[in-house]
Amino acid sequence: MEEGKKQQKKANKKEKRLSLLYILGGGILKEDFIVKHTKMIVLVVVLIFFFIGNRYTCMQKLREIDRLQQQLRDVRFEALSISSELTGNSRQSQIELLIEEQGIELEVAKTPPYELYR
Template identity: 85%
Template structure:
């Protein structure tokens, strides 16, 4: 009787390490897995949740980086336009543009009047 018990134990140990045993799902019938099925399912669900959460966070970080780069570009463009407008608004620049266009205008020689009520 002992000889048959030893051979069955050896057969079980070989089953544990067999690739086909693991691939076929035979290890799921083991006592440990049957007793802890709920915990294993909970852990698998949590793993999927954490993977999905990480993926979502990475997507949002990429979007934030893209928007920050776009903001830097827009700020630089606004600064360039503002400095160009400031340069073109100078009186000397306006007088030069009037002369180039051939418009017959001259600057005022008398200061403007203030009207009081």
């Protein structure tokens, strides 16, 4: 009979441990396991906060890297387009057209240039 009462008390204790009110009320903090391993539990919680903060910082840095890479692509494209425009404008035919449009009285040399040697 005593064994039946002991088993029933254990069953009631387990039910009491698993109830939401028991956990939220703080009764779980009085359990032997929790009391014995308090330092380890605090360490684990601190490490969890550290890892969450580290991940957040890492995600911010990755977003910044992506933003800077996009900006770099845009600047490279702009530099390439300006370089090609400059190359196109520096052709002799383009220079001749610009001179005519500006009304400058310059003509293309009819004789090739001479090389002078010393």
